Amino acid sequence: MRAAVSIEQVTKRFGSVQALDGVSLQIGEGEFFGLLGPNGAGKTTLISCLAGLARPDSGQVSVMGFDVQNDYREARRQLGVVPQELVFDPFFTVRETLRIQSGYFGIRRNDDWIDEILENLDLTAKADTNMRRLSGGMKRRVLVAQALVHKPSVIVLDEPTAGVDVELRQGLWQFVQRLNDEGHTVILTTHYLEEAEALCGRIAMLKQGRVVALDSTRNLLDRFSVHKLGLRVEAADKLPEAITRRGSLSEGYLNFMLGSMNEVEPLLTAVRESGCPIRDMRLSTTDLEDVFIEVMNGQDVEREAR
Numbered sequence: 001m002r003a004a005v006s007i008e009q010v011t012k013r014f015g016s017v018q019a020l021d022g023v024s025l026q027i028g029e030g031e032f033f034g035l036l037g038p039n040g041a042g043k044t045t046l047i048s049c050l051a052g053l054a055r056p057d058s059g060q061v062s063v064m065g066f067d068v069q070n071d072y073r074e075a076r077r078q079l080g081v082v083p084q085e086l087v088f089d090p091f092f093t094v095r096e097t098l099r100i101q102s103g104y105f106g107i108r109r110n111d112d113w114i115d116e117i118l119e120n121l122d123l124t125a126k127a128d129t130n131m132r133r134l135s136g137g138m139k140r141r142v143l144v145a146q147a148l149v150h151k152p153s154v155i156v157l158d159e160p161t162a163g164v165d166v167e168l169r170q171g172l173w174q175f176v177q178r179l180n181d182e183g184h185t186v187i188l189t190t191h192y193l194e195e196a197e198a199l200c201g202r203i204a205m206l207k208q209g210r211v212v213a214l215d216s217t218r219n220l221l222d223r224f225s226v227h228k229l230g231l232r233v234e235a236a237d238k239l240p241e242a243i244t245r246r247g248s249l250s251e252g253y254l255n256f257m258l259g260s261m262n263e264v265e266p267l268l269t270a271v272r273e274s275g276c277p278i279r280d281m282r283l284s285t286t287d288l289e290d291v292f293i294e295v296m297n298g299q300d301v302e303r304e305a306r
Contacts, residue, residue, distance in 0.1 A: 001028035003062075004154050004185040005050065010059030012045055012209075019045040020056070021209035027187065027202075029153075032180050034200030034217070035189045038296060041206040043189045044084065047158055051081050064153050077105060080152035084159045086139050090132035094123055094142055097131060098149050105150040117145045120175040122168065137164040144172065154185045161192060173199065197221075197288035205295050213295045217288070224291045227258045231271060232280040239274050243267075253282070257290075 005027040012020040020042045027033045037043050048054035049061055052068045052075065061068045066075035089097060098114045118124045121141045126134060131142065144160055155176070161169045177199070180186045190196055196203060196217075203220060205213035213220065230253035233239070239254075246267075247254040256267060264283070271278060 001030075003027065004029040004031070004064055005187065006060070006062045007046070007050070008060045010046070010049060010056045010061060012042075012049060012054060012056050018209050020049070023059075023206070023209070023211055025204055025211065025214070027185060029185055030180070030183050031202060032177075032186045032200050033188070034196040034203040035187055035206065036193070036196060036203060036292060037189075037206035040208075042209040043206055044158060045209075046206070047081065047156055047187075047189070050156065051079060052076060077150065078153045079156065080147035080150065080154070081156045082144050082147045082158055082160045084162065086136060086143070088131045088139055088142065090130070093128050093130055094118070094134075094145075095127045097142060098145055101146045101149045107150055110149070113151070114145075114149065117148055120171065121145055122171055137168060140164055141168060141172075148179070152184070154187065155179065156187045158189050159191065160188075161190065161195070169195075193288045193292055203288075205292065207296060213291075220291050221286055221288065224286050224294050226286050226290070227261060227264070228284045228286070228290070229256045229258055229264060229267065230254070230282040230284075231256070231278055233271060233276040233278050235276050239271065239276055243270055243274065253280075 003026045005025070007023055007025040010020050010023045011018070023042070023046060035043055035046070045054060049056050050063065050068060052072050055069065063075040064078040066078060068075045089100075092100065095114065095118075098117070102108070102110055102114070115124070118127055121144060123138070123141050123145060126138060131139065134142070140160070140162070141164070144157075147155060147157075157176070161172065164172075173195070176186060188196060188200060200217055202216050203213065204211050215223070232253050236244075236249075236254060244254070247256040249255070258264065258267070268278070
């Protein structure tokens, strides 16, 4: 598979902070790729390097074979970025904003495509509304539209659904999934891990500027596959320490991570024998949030899926 994005041993320091520490990634054409990590992990810095907004201290970054520094014009033409920040020009309407954005790439008379974007992002009714009169969620929709207006080969979505309603989130993902099905490469950063689990075929996790996990979503889930048992009990403070130290309290449930179903009955027996009645129980399997927490707590998983 040809690489749509190539990132090789990229480093970036801001004063005493090592934002990126030898990051290497190859993202294939047509992938829906997730880039995850806690705040300060280096995700936005990496995207800034990819978009040519920040210059790496060392290493090389290319988009569709074009180096982002030496072939900046062509690399930028291949890339559409939806930033985290709500940045907009308050003097223009939504349609004018998209026409101006098109002009930056030498594109004229593309109102048919603009209309299609507006419709898919539920912005048609706001096409002639001044940007400063839009709500925060509507402004974020326009940022997505701006990133797509020149039909880039690679679409980078940096927290695109932060602060937007559920309806837009579903509509946005249907549109982006369609673009991905048509061959566009999509790179997503999000704190909504259920979105990444549902959409991304492959995932990289960053921690303190390093890649600490890189594999297919399915392999990551399988690697950390465990059963989760949540118990709501009366007088939980009376449970023996041998039981409580195995679990973690969340939303009124004492949650246990179990390697197999064979561990369920002995645990339930121990809780009952402690004299704490069980009022509710829920059993589930590993999701991406569990994997994320496990990796951030120290388990590096840098094996590539083949």
